[in-house]
Amino acid sequence: MTIRILLVDDHSVVRQGLRMFLSLDPDLEVVGEASNGAEGIEQVRQLKPDVVLMDLVMPVMDGIMAIQQLRKESPDVEVIALTSVLEDEKVVGAVRAGAIGYLLKDTQADELCRAIKAAAQGQVPALAASRGATRARDQGARQPRKIDRARDGCLCACSQWGVPTKRSPTNLSSGKRPSRRT
Amino acid sequence: MTPMEFVRLQDELRKTNEELAAANEALRESERELERRVEERTHELSTLLRVSHNITTTLELESLLGLILDQLKEVVDYRLASISALEGDTLVLLEQRGGAEPMVNERESLTNHPNTLKMLEAGKPLIIPDLNADTYLAGRVRGNIVKRGKEALYADNNSWMSIPLIAHEKPVGVLVLAHEEVNYYTPARADLAMAFANYAAIAITNARLFTEERRRAEQFHVISEVGRRITSILSLDQLLVETARTIRESFGYHHVHIGMVEGERVVFKTRNAARPQDEAFQCCEDVTPIVGREGISGWVAGTGESLIVPDVMKDVRFIPSKNDQTRSETAIPIKIKGQVIGVIDVESDHLNGFDESDLIVLQSLADQVAVAIENARLYEQARHLAALEERQKLARELHDSVSQALYGIVLGARTARTLVEREPVKAIEPLDYILSLSEAGLAEMRALIFELRPESLQTEGLVAAVGKLVNAVGARYQLKVRIEASEEPGVALEVKESLYRIAQEALNNIAKHARAQHVEIRLAQGNGQLILKISDDGIGFNTAQSFPGHLGLHSMRERAEKAGGIFAIESAPDQGARIQVTIPLSSR
Incomplete structure (x- = not known):
């Protein structure tokens, strides 16, 4: 079953590039795009994606506010914050708002797919070593849980995601939506 | 008979x-x-x-003193005459007539002249009928003349008379007359000279008061002038140099230094206020006294109190430097909110070069300097903040433009590479995408470089600048922007900059909030007006209510009005927006 993805970024060139790149992976499908947080929430309501790639700095409604609202009204949807170096400080806010992890826009493109797949399985990534991430961890963001590799063959650790963990792999394998963390 | x-x-x-x-x-x-x-x-x-x-x-003290001696000769004759003023217990010779040797500015302590002191106390003339006579008084005067090495001066003068100058019952000075004729100064001549001296004393007192008042008025004028000059200087270094120079030139002080408290030391900042080739001044500037421990300035910085040192050689705090001619010194703290931030240090090449009136003036100047320093510091901070904001703005611009384009290029290249191996034909699409992004990135870079070099607005012109802006924004947000511009308008650079910023703000607003497909920019001249019109087919907004980007509109209006123009906006929900800036060409 393909993972349904919504792209939320105010830069259309980024959305276009992501759509193009993710279309290479048959397990991934970009089902929609939005250019700000408010549009993103609306699209989630309509399209029910599995994963949202959410830019943080956007007009109208920024990514952090949108993540907060999504956690409330669509808890089944995993959100990955998509940030650039300049937005490093916002990582804390994004993770505290409920993003399962974050990706830097300079991340190697290959890792993007792996990360999306991990997130779709509810795996909480170990946060990458950045100032914002360290502070996020210090301030009580979701803590990585221990990974059960034996039960999840599709896990792919990468440097950006650190040591991946698995929240509820069984749900994914059974075709159900991953259950929410406690 | x-x-x-x-x-x-x-x-x-x-x-x-x-x-x-x-x-x-x-x-x-x-x-x-x-x-x-x-x-x-x-x-x-x-x-x-x-x-x-x-x-x-006569109220001019200098001309009065000469006039007194000249007029005295008409009343009582003399070969040599002088006027000395009493300053504390010191007689300062101010004017003389006759005698080959100048004695002006010579100072004599009254303690060395008990007879003069007695004469002043008695308020009566002291006459020595024959300086060569074998009398006690003549002997004392002769001894004093010899002691002072003035034998030549008194060689042909045989009779001598000293007259007290008394005004309002207070001694203010001494008039001395000498004549070649023995017994010349008779009691009648003494009475006449005394009567004249009484007028002279009052005239001298009045002239001194007048001089003092005029000096005070000049001081206030200078204080006001210094204040006027320094409050308009916003560079701290320039402020200190200009202040030191103005104080020195206005009041005729020998040296004026201004130092700032930096950590535990006073660091002088007025090297450039020196007269040419004043080596001693430069040496003083090199000294960095420890606050509260070294030097007169250090002491003042430590205590926060003003100080007058009448004779620096007798003060252990004084730090002498090479070729230093300083004889007396005063230092005044510069304070902001009770905190000493610096010191004004003034030096004189005379002993007793300063009195309380100098202190009052310098304190007033120090207060003004403190305010000016505070202003200059705030200005520096504001400039620093502006530079910081400018850098942040540039960083945001880079983030919004080039870095997104580069990320898109990475994604496109990855896609293309995979497709080249898998389905080469399909690689054309990501390659085209990479190409368009590269071109957009280049346009962005040109626009950013333009931002960093505002002078290019002058060299390349407004039309070219707006063209670059349109290319960059169009590529970044995939907006179709059509530009129609007349020839380069002949307006001032600041007007061009205002129009450029308005266009920039308007395009950003459209890109971020309007969801427009098409944008049109028109720059036209005619009927004595320069008109910039920007319109879009976006979602529009209610201009009477708050809406996203309203702050940008406010800034656009301000810029337009500052350039002497009129700003107008027209919009409604679902009807796009139209902005127009009209600048009258005649007024420019």
């Missing part, structure tokens, strides 16, 4: 006649003498009245 008796009587009668004639002659002589003396006295008194009037109507 016998013939003998007749002859005797006749003789007696003749004698009596002779005696009567002699008496008559004596009487006539006496009358003539009286007339002569009355005439002389009248002349003396009228001269006294005239010269007194002359001197009491």
Whole structure:
């Protein structure tokens, strides 16, 4: 079953590039795009994606506010914050708002797919070593849980995601939506 | 009567006649003498009245002193005369007439002249009829003349008179006269000189008051002038240099340094205020005294109190430097909110170069300097903040433009690479995407470089600048922007910059909030007006309500009005927006 993805970024060139790149992976499908947080929430309501790639700095409604609202009204949807170096400080806010992890826009493109797949399985990534991430961890963001590799063959650790963990792999394998963390 | 008796009587009668004639002659002589003396006295008194009037109507101290001595000669003659003023217990010779050797500005302590002191206390002239006589007083005066090495000056003067100058019952100075004729200064001449001296004393007192008042007025004028000059200077270094130079030039001080407290030291900042080739000044600037421990400035910075040092050689705090001619010094703290932030240090090449009035003036200047320093610091901070904001803005611009384009290029290249191996034909799409992004990135970079070099607005012009902006924004947000521009408008650079910023703000607003497909920019001239119109087919907004980007509109309006133009906006929900800036060309 393909993972349904919504792209939320105010830069259309980024959305276009992501759509193009993710279309290479048959397990991934970009089902929609939005250019700000408010549009993103609306699209989630309509399209029910599995994963949202959410830019943080956007007009109208920024990514952090949108993540907060999504956690409330669509808890089944995993959100990955998509940030650039300049937005490093916002990582804390994004993770505290409920993003399962974050990706830097300079991340190697290959890792993007792996990360999306991990997130779709509810795996909480170990946060990458950045100032914002360290502070996020210090301030009580979701803590990585221990990974059960034996039960999840599709896990792919990468440097950006650190040591991946698995929240509820069984749900994914059974075709159900991953259950929410406690 | 016998013939003998007749002859005797006749003789007696003749004698009596002779005696009567002699008496008559004596009487006539006496009358003539009286007339002569009355005439002389009248002349003396009228001269006294005239010269007194002359001197009491003169208020310039310097010309008055010379006038007093010149007029005195008309009342009482002299070969040598001088006026000394009393400053505390010191007599300062201010003016002289006669004598080959100048004595002006010589200072003598009254403790070395007990007779002069007695004379001042008694308020009566002191006369030495013959300087060469073997009397106690003549001996004292001769001894003093020898002691001072003034033998030549008094060589041909034989009689000597010293007269107290008393005004309002207070001694203010001494008038000294010398004459070659022994016993020249008679009590009558002494009375006359004393009467003249009384007028002279009052005239000197008035002139001093006038001079003091005028000096005070000049000081206030200078204080006000310094304040006016320094409050308009916003560079701290320039402010300190200009202030030091102005104080020195206005008040004629020898050296003026201004130092700032930096950590535990006072660091002087006024090197550039020096006169040319003033090596000693430069040496003083090199000294960095420890606050509260070294130097007069260090002491003032430590205590926060002003200080006058009348003789620096007698003060252990003084730090001498090479070729230093400093004899006295004063230092005043510069304070902001009670905290000493610096010191104004003023040096004189004379002993006792400063008094309380200098302190009042310098304190007032220090207060003004403190305010100016605070202003300059705030300005520096504001400039620093502006530079920081500018850098942040540039960083945001880079983030919004080039870094997104580069990320897109990475994604496109990855896609293309995979497709080249898998399905080469499909690689064309990501390659085209990479190409368009590269071109967009280049346009963005050109626009950013333009931002960093505002002068290119002058060299390349407004039309070219807006063209670059349109290319960059169009590529970044995939907006179709059409530009229609007349020839380069002949307006001032600041007007062009305002229009450029308005166009930039408007395009950003459209890209971020309007969801427009098409944008049109029109720059036209005609009917004495320059008009910039920007319209879009986006979602529009209610101009009467708050809406995203309203702050940008506010800034656009401000820019337009600052450039002497009119800003107008027209929009409604679902009807796009139209902005127009009209600048009258005649007013530019």
